[in-house]
Amino acid sequence: MNKLKLNYTSLSFLPILVCIPLGYQLINNIHFGGFKLFQEFLISAFNPKIDNEIIITVIKRLNETILIGFFSWLVSIIFGAIFGIISSNIFYKIFNIPNFFYRIIRVFLTIIRSIHEVVWGIILMQIYGINFSIGIIAICIPYISLNSKVFAEQLETIDYKSFESINQINAPKFSSLLTIVWNPIINTFKNFGLYRLECSIRSTVILGLFGIGGIGTSIFLSFQTLNFRELWTYLWSLAILIILSGLIFKKIKFNTTNKILSIFFIAVFFITILFSFSYFLYFIFNNNFENFNSISSLFKSSSDLGLFDFLKIILETIILSLLSTGIAISLPPLVIGIFNNNSSKIFIKIFAFLLRLIPTPVILLTLLTFNNPSLSLAALTLGLHNAGITSKLLFTNLETQDRRNYIAMKSLGISKKTSWLLGLFSQQAKSYLAYCAYRSDIIIRETAIVGVIGSVGLGWQLQESLSSFAWQEVTIVLIAYSSIAIVGELINGKIKNSLT
Amino acid sequence: MNNTLLELKNISYKYKNNLILNKVNLKINSGEKIALLGKSGSGKTTLISVLNGTIKPTHGEVKLFSKSFEELDRKQKSKITTIWQDLRLIEDLSAEQNVNCGLLAENNFYFAFKNLLNISSFKKAHKYMQLCRLHNSVYDKKIGKLSGGQKQRVAIARSLIQGSNILLADEPFNNLDPKLITTIKNLLLENGDKNNTKKSPKTALVALHRLDLLNDFDKVIGIRDGKIFFNIKRNNLKKLHLDKIY
Numbered sequence: 205m206n207k208l209k210l211n212y213t214s215l216s217f218l219p220i221l222v223c224i225p226l227g228y229q230l231i232n233n234i235h236f237g238g239f240k241l242f243q244e245f246l247i248s249a250f251n252p253k254i255d256n257e258i259i260i261t262v263i264k265r266l267n268e269t270i271l272i273g274f275f276s277w278l279v280s281i282i283f284g285a286i287f288g289i290i291s292s293n294i295f296y297k298i299f300n301i302p303n304f305f306y307r308i309i310r311v312f313l314t315i316i317r318s319i320h321e322v323v324w325g326i327i328l329m330q331i332y333g334i335n336f337s338i339g340i341i342a343i344c345i346p347y348i349s350l351n352s353k354v355f356a357e358q359l360e361t362i363d364y365k366s367f368e369s370i371n372q373i374n375a376p377k378f379s380s381l382l383t384i385v386w387n388p389i390i391n392t393f394k395n396f397g398l399y400r401l402e403c404s405i406r407s408t409v410i411l412g413l414f415g416i417g418g419i420g421t422s423i424f425l426s427f428q429t430l431n432f433r434e435l436w437t438y439l440w441s442l443a444i445l446i447i448l449s450g451l452i453f454k455k456i457k458f459n460t461t462n463k464i465l466s467i468f469f470i471a472v473f474f475i476t477i478l479f480s481f482s483y484f485l486y487f488i489f490n491n492n493f494e495n496f497n498s499i500s501s502l503f504k505s506s507s508d509l510g511l512f513d514f515l516k517i518i519l520e521t522i523i524l525s526l527l528s529t530g531i532a533i534s535l536p537p538l539v540i541g542i543f544n545n546n547s548s549k550i551f552i553k554i555f556a557f558l559l560r561l562i563p564t565p566v567i568l569l570t571l572l573t574f575n576n577p578s579l580s581l582a583a584l585t586l587g588l589h590n591a592g593i594t595s596k597l598l599f600t601n602l603e604t605q606d607r608r609n610y611i612a613m614k615s616l617g618i619s620k621k622t623s624w625l626l627g628l629f630s631q632q633a634k635s636y637l638a639y640c641a642y643r644s645d646i647i648i649r650e651t652a653i654v655g656v657i658g659s660v661g662l663g664w665q666l667q668e669s670l671s672s673f674a675w676q677e678v679t680i681v682l683i684a685y686s687s688i689a690i691v692g693e694l695i696n697g698k699i700k701n702s703l704t
Numbered sequence: 705m706n707n708t709l710l711e712l713k714n715i716s717y718k719y720k721n722n723l724i725l726n727k728v729n730l731k732i733n734s735g736e737k738i739a740l741l742g743k744s745g746s747g748k749t750t751l752i753s754v755l756n757g758t759i760k761p762t763h764g765e766v767k768l769f770s771k772s773f774e775e776l777d778r779k780q781k782s783k784i785t786t787i788w789q790d791l792r793l794i795e796d797l798s799a800e801q802n803v804n805c806g807l808l809a810e811n812n813f814y815f816a817f818k819n820l821l822n823i824s825s826f827k828k829a830h831k832y833m834q835l836c837r838l839h840n841s842v843y844d845k846k847i848g849k850l851s852g853g854q855k856q857r858v859a860i861a862r863s864l865i866q867g868s869n870i871l872l873a874d875e876p877f878n879n880l881d882p883k884l885i886t887t888i889k890n891l892l893l894e895n896g897d898k899n900n901t902k903k904s905p906k907t908a909l910v911a912l913h914r915l916d917l918l919n920d921f922d923k924v925i926g927i928r929d930g931k932i933f934f935n936i937k938r939n940n941l942k943k944l945h946l947d948k949i950y
């Protein structure tokens with residue numbers, strides 16, 4: 205018997221084994237009560253409601269979404285760059301600051317980004333009530349930290365020798381710093397920053413589902429009232445917005461030598477910083493923290509959460525992450541490999557687009573029409589949504605890849621599927637897995653969203669504790685959350701390093 | 705007049721258990737033009753990095769104006785300029801922006817900012833680039849797009865524009881054709897500059913391989929395996945000396 209050989213290709217398919225326990229639980233939980241609803245949901249996709257009234261609502265709601273999305277993007281990209289600089293090696297070398305502070309700020313940023321924007325949003329809403337700016341703040345907190353990581357990674361690639369030469373000129377330290385970091389920062393903004401706008405908009409939509417406002421809130425309300433035709437009007441208009449923002453990202457070319465444009469950007473930069481600071485101060489002094497009476501309530505409130513329950517919840521969260529990651533890794537290559545012809549390809553692409561477009565809570569609610577809530581269902585939801593994202597990457601990479609091996613194998617009479625696997629996919633597998641490792645960082649954070657709705661794991665516990673103002677429990681859950689996310693980030697960092 | 709600007713006292717430098725500089729003593733006096741000779745790997749670049757404060761020696765003291773680098777302020781440290789063997793230009797910036805970086809020490813933050821936005825004045829930069837025989841078309845090109853010789857001259861212009869009175873140059877004639885070598889050598893040693901108005905005379909230490917260029921130097925230092933083998937007036941240089949280090 206042949207031994208199963210572990211290489212990058214087989215490692216990309218192996219995680220599909222998670223479907224065995226997953227499928228078992230899903231089949232056990234199947235019910236047909238919601239079949240009609242599900243049917244209606246599908247049919248409505250081709251028959252969205254279009255009249256004057258709803259168009260006005262759509263425009264109003266999209267406007268809110270764009271505003272929250274745009275401002276949270278702007279603030280998080282600018283402060284992300286600033287935090288990226290102060291969490292990079294170069295900064296500490298130029299200013300001769302002990303490495304200790306470098307570690308502190310890195311740990312701080314890691315903790316901040318380990319908690320999903322929805323969690324920040326739920327907490328802030330509980331403290332301050334629903335408020336337009338809560339959405340912006342909730343997105344900005346983890347986004348600043350996520351962006352700072354990307355900026356810092358770029359700054360670490362600066363050639364140490366060009367730093368030494370600028371240092372030897374003995375310029376004022378801020379001049380040296382600016383001269384050294386300028387190009388990496390601008391390039392990161394061009395290659396990564398614009399793409400983040402789309403992410404901000406998606407996050408705004410998800411926060412909308414939890415009541416922040418904008419198109420997300422409309423999506424949620426129309427789902428709640430089972431108004432599927434309206435629901436699809438909102439979903440399709442969101443699709444148009446996301447496609448448009450993607451197009452803008454592709455079309456915009458920045459010319460850094462254009463003086464007027466440069467001055468405009470600098471003005472936006474400083475105005476944003478000034479405005480954010482003044483708003484932050486205003487926010488602090490103008491809130492009476494109604495629900496969050498004092499820090500002492502943090503210690504007073506008793507916890508009903510037993511150690512056993514708590515461990516169980518943590519375990520659930522970890523299993524949820526693993527199962528979803530398994531689906532997100534293996535499903536795209538499997539489906540693309542099996543249905544390897546042009547017409548299926550178009551179908552898969554549309555399906556993947558829908559999985560990306562429809563916010564995970566809505567996918568989960570849809571699946572609930574024929575399955576009882578369970579950990580597996582939450583995992584399936586999160587896995588499918590992320591498979592939509594990984595498959596987009598896989599498609600793009602496969603299409604730009606050299607096809608000569610594939611053609612040569614086919615001409616030798618090897619079957620189409622085998623040639624695809626060995627001639628095309630096998631060369632992608634390594635970089636695909638590296639991207640999936642990065643993606644699983646995000647999946648761990650997203651377990652919070654499906655947890656809240658699908659009543660599993662820490663996300664659900666968080667919601668419970670918050671609604672009973674048990675701040676001590678909230679703190680414990682948050683600590684558990686960020687521990688899992690940080691450990692996950694460390695492991696994935698190791699995996700990524702070994703893959704690149 | 706024995707006005708010592710830069711002094712190395714019993715300098716040793718160890719890197720991963722290799723002794724790269726071995727008990728080096730050296731005085732550089734005001735106005736001296738010193739040639740530094742030695743095979744590849746003999747320690748010339750390391751010596752220059754110690755002299756400009758980039759490398760901290762394992763043992764010994766470095767004194768600039770009779771003080772250690774830690775005791776000096778920024779303005780005093782900027783009295784040294786270096787032309788690096790590996791140039792160390794900023795690849796993503798244009799040639800003129802790189803040359804302007806040499807002016808960062810005497811200007812404020814706003815200047816650095818304008819330089820990056822390409823809205824500062826490049827008049828002075830262009831003057832120095834012309835002195836190095838760089839053509840107009842090179843000015844706004846990115847460093848990555850220049851030839852070896854052009855990059856070399858951008859690095860030289862960046863160093864000269866600093867107006868420092870101590871110049872450390874590490875094999876500055878690499879990649880230059882013979883005619884240019886004479887021009888650049890005169891620039892570095894300020895032979896051709898009749899109306900040199902600077903109060904303190906230029907002091908220079910130049911690492912080089914070409915013995916036919918030694919004429920304009922006052923002193924010659926020979927280094928081998930991190931040890932200084934001779935440190936003599938150029939007139940006293942004999943074949944015997946060269947045999948020791950090559």
Ligand SMILES: Nc1ncnc2c1ncn2[C@@H]1O[C@H](COP(=O)(O)OP(=O)(O)O)[C@@H](O)[C@H]1O
Binds near residue numbers: 742746751
């Ligand atoms: N960064 C470094 N890593 C390892 N070895 C180095 C490094 N820098 C210098 N050396 C070693 O130090 C010795 C002297 O190098 P260097 O000062 O560059 O000599 P030169 O400039 O005369 O060619 C060489 O043996 C070289 O291998």
Ligand SMILES: [Mg+2]
Binds near residue numbers: 748749750874
């Ligand atoms: Mg050298």
